[in-house]
Structure formats: structure tokens, C-alpha cells
Amino acid sequence: MQGTEYGDEALKQAMATELRERLIEAQQEGRPLRVYCGYDPRKADLHLGHTVTMRKLRQFQDLGHEVTFLIGNFTSLIGDPSDKDKLRPRLTPEEIEENARTYAEQAFRILDPAKTRIRYNAEWLSKLSLADMIPLAANFTLQQFLTRENFRLRWERGDPIYLHETFYAIMQGYDAYMLQADVQVGGTDQLFNIVTAARKIMAFLGAKPNIAIIMGILPGTDGVVKMSKSLGNHIPINTTAEDMYGKVMSIPDFVMPTYAKLVTRWLPDEVAAFEKALADGTLHPRDAKMKLAFEITANFYGEEAAQRAQEAFVRLFQKHDLPEDVPEFHAEAGQSVLEIMVKAHLINSKSEGRRLIEQKGVRLDGQVLTDPNAPLPHPGILQVGKRQFLRVIF
RNA sequence: GGGCGGUUACCCAAGUGGCCAAAGGGGACUGACUGUAAAUCAGUUGGCGUCACGCCUUCGGAGGUUCGAAUCCUUCACCGCCCA
Numbered sequence: 238m239q240g241t242e243y244g245d246e247a248l249k250q251a252m253a254t255e256l257r258e259r260l261i262e263a264q265q266e267g268r269p270l271r272v273y274c275g276y277d278p279r280k281a282d283l284h285l286g287h288t289v290t291m292r293k294l295r296q297f298q299d300l301g302h303e304v305t306f307l308i309g310n311f312t313s314l315i316g317d318p319s320d321k322d323k324l325r326p327r328l329t330p331e332e333i334e335e336n337a338r339t340y341a342e343q344a345f346r347i348l349d350p351a352k353t354r355i356r357y358n359a360e361w362l363s364k365l366s367l368a369d370m371i372p373l374a375a376n377f378t379l380q381q382f383l384t385r386e387n388f389r390l391r392w393e394r395g396d397p398i399y400l401h402e403t404f405y406a407i408m409q410g411y412d413a414y415m416l417q418a419d420v421q422v423g424g425t426d427q428l429f430n431i432v433t434a435a436r437k438i439m440a441f442l443g444a445k446p447n448i449a450i451i452m453g454i455l456p457g458t459d460g461v462v463k464m465s466k467s468l469g470n471h472i473p474i475n476t477t478a479e480d481m482y483g484k485v486m487s488i489p490d491f492v493m494p495t496y497a498k499l500v501t502r503w504l505p506d507e508v509a510a511f512e513k514a515l516a517d518g519t520l521h522p523r524d525a526k527m528k529l530a531f532e533i534t535a536n537f538y539g540e541e542a543a544q545r546a547q548e549a550f551v552r553l554f555q556k557h558d559l560p561e562d563v564p565e566f567h568a569e570a571g572q573s574v575l576e577i578m579v580k581a582h583l584i585n586s587k588s589e590g591r592r593l594i595e596q597k598g599v600r601l602d603g604q605v606l607t608d609p610n611a612p613l614p615h616p617g618i619l620q621v622g623k624r625q626f627l628r629v630i631f
Numbered sequence: 632g633g634g635c636g637g638u639u640a641c642c643c644a645a646g647u648g649g650c651c652a653a654a655g656g657g658g659a660c661u662g663a664c665u666g667u668a669a670a671u672c673a674g675u676u677g678g679c680g681u682c683a684c685g686c687c688u689u690c691g692g693a694g695g696u697u698c699g700a701a702u703c704c705u706u707c708a709c710c711g712c713c714c715a
Binding site for chain 2: 589
């Protein structure tokens with residue numbers, strides 16, 4: 238149950254007990270547990286936050302259970318209650334398919350492809366009729382939805398709550414039923430969908446309710462707010478080992494334990510030891526973070542790449558040396574610093590470049606440049622900000 | 632259907648005729664410092680230029696009033712609250 242977050246001890250105990258019972262039951266029936274988690278492929282690029290549930294699925298896989306990676310190609314057409322005010326462009330089936338493919342591709346950096354079933358919920362949801370929906374919907378009251386924090390807060394704030402958003406939970410419950418799931422994994426934002434909706438619908442349709450594994454939410458690089466691309470605090474999966482390593486190094490010290498729990502392969506004992514060593518000072522926070530960054534990077538890019546990323550990090554930020562590979566740029570003699578930066582896409586606008594120069598953020602071979610319009614005095618290594626380098630040659 | 636209120640930069644949010652490229656917070660970026668791209672402190676955060684000065688574009692869309700509009704008027708779109 239490492240990294241789980243039920244927000245209620247009784248619920249956690251109930252789920253733990255039920256999981257134990259279900260394990261015994263499955264064993265007697267000579268079958269593995271059926272575990273699933275659903276993902277809506279609205280965006281193609283995943284970040285670390287998305288991998289928390291995948292890691293939990295992977296653990297189940299490693300223990301020999303049957304894992305289904307459910308792609309919500311139907312639910313994603315309708316929309317997720319969490320972002321409400323943006324009009325979502327309707328994705329074409331081709332776009333959804335493309336997103337789903339890259340989604341699965343990235344997910345397989347964590348999941349074992351050979352042991353993962355991929356299903357699409359349009360397979361059954363698109364066939365439900367209104368007549369089918371009525372008895373399903375009759376399991377719920379508006380009051381139940383309104384007690385859900387997510388909706389309640391919006392209700393109190395006077396934010397819109399659309400009618401179709403209530404379908405979402407019902408559809409997710411139906412997914413669980415169709416997959417005959419023993420266990421459903423999800424983030425804390427899925428608590429209602431999994432515990433209230435899915436269990437109710439499964440029971441109503443005569444199946445055994447699924448057991449909820451509710452994972453904590455991974456904070457972003459700011460350490461506080463949920464990781465999300467639109468907030469700019471995310472660590473993308475499709476990047477480089479160096480970038481991932483560096484981004485992990487930029488998280489605040491206090492969230493290290495959370496990261497250790499949610500996005501490493503470490504066992505509970507190891508995490509506890511890590512936490513303890515940090516708390517009593519036997520592990521230096523910097524070394525702890527390097528260990529964390531190494532583990533996370535190795536997980537996605539392999540040990541070797543993680544090693545290289547770590548070396549690059551030490552060279553660049555601890556010893557202030559140059560990175561190994563510096564891109565080259567052919568400048569014409571007489572080109573100004575600003576022009577070179579724009580041409581090499583180091584900056585987005587000339588104003589941005591001027592600001593950087595004013596802030597002493599641009600260096601040539603270690604010398605701070607002060608005049609944006611002056612021609613580059615000589616070829617050399619141009620450093621823009623902390624981490625952008627360019628070998629300028631004439 | 633009626634009445635009232637709202638729509639501001641990456642996000643949240645102030646601004647009700649000129650001192651508004653637009654307060655504050657978050658995020659992001661830069662510098663100093665260091666234990667690191669952490670923490671802390673300071674700064675920057677629409678674009679362009681002949682760059683301590685000027686020009687252009689932006690406050691939901693389109694028109695209008697005015698010497699001058701994010702601010703006033705008309706209209707359209709969307710949202711909320713109350714009434715039906």
C-alpha cells in the first residue's frame with residue numbers, strides 16, 4: 238500500500254482487508270487478480286505525475302497479476318470534470334488513436350509490454366443506450382455528487398457543474414464492471430469514481446465491487462501543487478536523461494520523501510531508510526536528491542544514461558564546467574550577440590535577450606557580455622542563462 | 632423568459648476616462664549566495680527600435696462616444712447569481 242492516500246484511515250483499512258481476502262479467493266480459484274487503471278488520451282505527452290499509477294500497476298504485474306491498461310477513448314470525448322471551463326476541441330478518432338499509441342509507448346517504459354492488456358472503453362461505452370443508462374444512473378443521487386469535494390467546492394464557489402460531468406463517474410463504473418476488475422488503481426481525484434461509483438455499479442450489475450488503490454498525487458517541481466504541464470511544473474517523460482535528472486534535482490528538499498514513495502522502484506523498507514537517514518542527518522540532502530534523481534532517471538532511460546546524466550550534472554552545476562556536447566553554430570563575422578541568440582533559438586525574442594544581457598545572464602568564454610548590439614568579439618562558448626550553451630564559430 | 636453581475640497577460644486576480652504594457656500573488660526566468668537547477672535574498676516577466684527615449688499590439692468579439700477608453704455607450708458570444 239506504499240504511496241496510497243485514502244484520506245480516511247477506516248477506508249484504507251477496509252480496502253486493505255478486502256484486498257487480502259480477494260487475494261486468497263483468487264488463489265483458490267487459481268487465477269491472478271484483474272487490475273486496471275484508465276487513462277484518457279487527450280494529450281500525447283506524459284509526465285512523471287502520470288506514472289504514479291503505472292508504477293503501482295507494474296508492482297501488480299511483477300507479482301503475477303493481470304494488468305489492463307484501459308484507454309478512455311470514449312470518456313475522453315466527453316471530458317473530465319477536473320478541467321471544466323475550457324472548451325475541448327473534439328478529437329477525431331485518428332487523433333485519439335495516435336495519442337493512445339504514443340501514450341502506451343511511454344507507459345511501456347514502466348509497464349511490462351508482454352504482460353499488459355490494452356483495452357479501449359469505446360468498445361462497450363459507445364453501445365450503451367439511454368435505456369441502459371437510466372437504471373445505472375438511478376443508483377446515484379445528486380446529493381451524492383454534491384458531497385464530493387470536487388463538485389462541492391465548485392458549487393460553493395458558483396463555478397459551473399455540467400450535467401454530463403455526472404456521466405463520467407457512471408461510465409467509469411461501467412468500465413470496471415466490463416473488465417470484471419478486482420482492483421482499480423487511480424489518483425485521489427478518482428476516489429469518488431472508484432469507491433462510490435464503480436463499486437455501486439458493479440454491485441448493482443451483480444459483480445463483486447472492485448477494490449480501490451488510491452495513489453497520492455505527485456507534486457510538481459515547485460513541491461506543492463499537483464504536477465501539471467499547464468502549470469509548468471512538470472517533468473516530462475519524453476525528454477533526455479540529462480533534463481530529467483536536472484529537473485528532479487530542482488525539486489525542493491521537503492518533497493523528496495514523496496517522490497521516493499511515488500516514483501521510484503524502491504521497496505517500503507528502502508524508502509523508510511531513505512527518509513530516516515534524511516531526518517537524522519546521516520544522508521546529506523544533496524546526496525539524497527542525487528540518489529533520487531539517479532533512480533528516477535535510470536527507471537526511464539537505463540542505468541548507463543542516468544550515470545551520464547549525473548556526471549553531466551556534476552560537471553555543469555557543481556564544478557561549473559561545460560557540458561559534454563555543445564551544439565555548434567556558424568555565425569557570420571559582425572553578427573551581434575542578439576542576432577546570434579535569436580538565430581540559434583536560444584531566446585524567443587530580442588527583448589528577452591536584452592533582458593538576459595542586462596541581468597548578466599549571457600557569457601562568452603566565461604566573460605559577461607554587456608552590449609546586446611555589439612558584434613560578438615570572438616568565437617567561443619556562448620552561455621545563455623544557466624543551462625544553454627552554444628559553440629560559436631565564424 | 633426576466634433582473635443583476637462577470638469575461639484582464641502563462642494561471643489566479645486588482646483596476647470604473649488620462650499618472651495603464653496594466654497593482655498583488657503563483658509560476659517561469661536571471662543574478663548573488665550555496666549543499667544543487669534546493670532554501671534564502673535581489674531583480675526580470677507583450678513586441679520592436681537609433682533602448683534612461685520612442686513606436687506598435689494586448690484587458691471576450693465587433694462597432695461607437697471622446698483630444699484621450701481595460702474603464703462610458705450599442706451590439707454579439709460565453710459564464711454566474713436571483714426570479715420564473
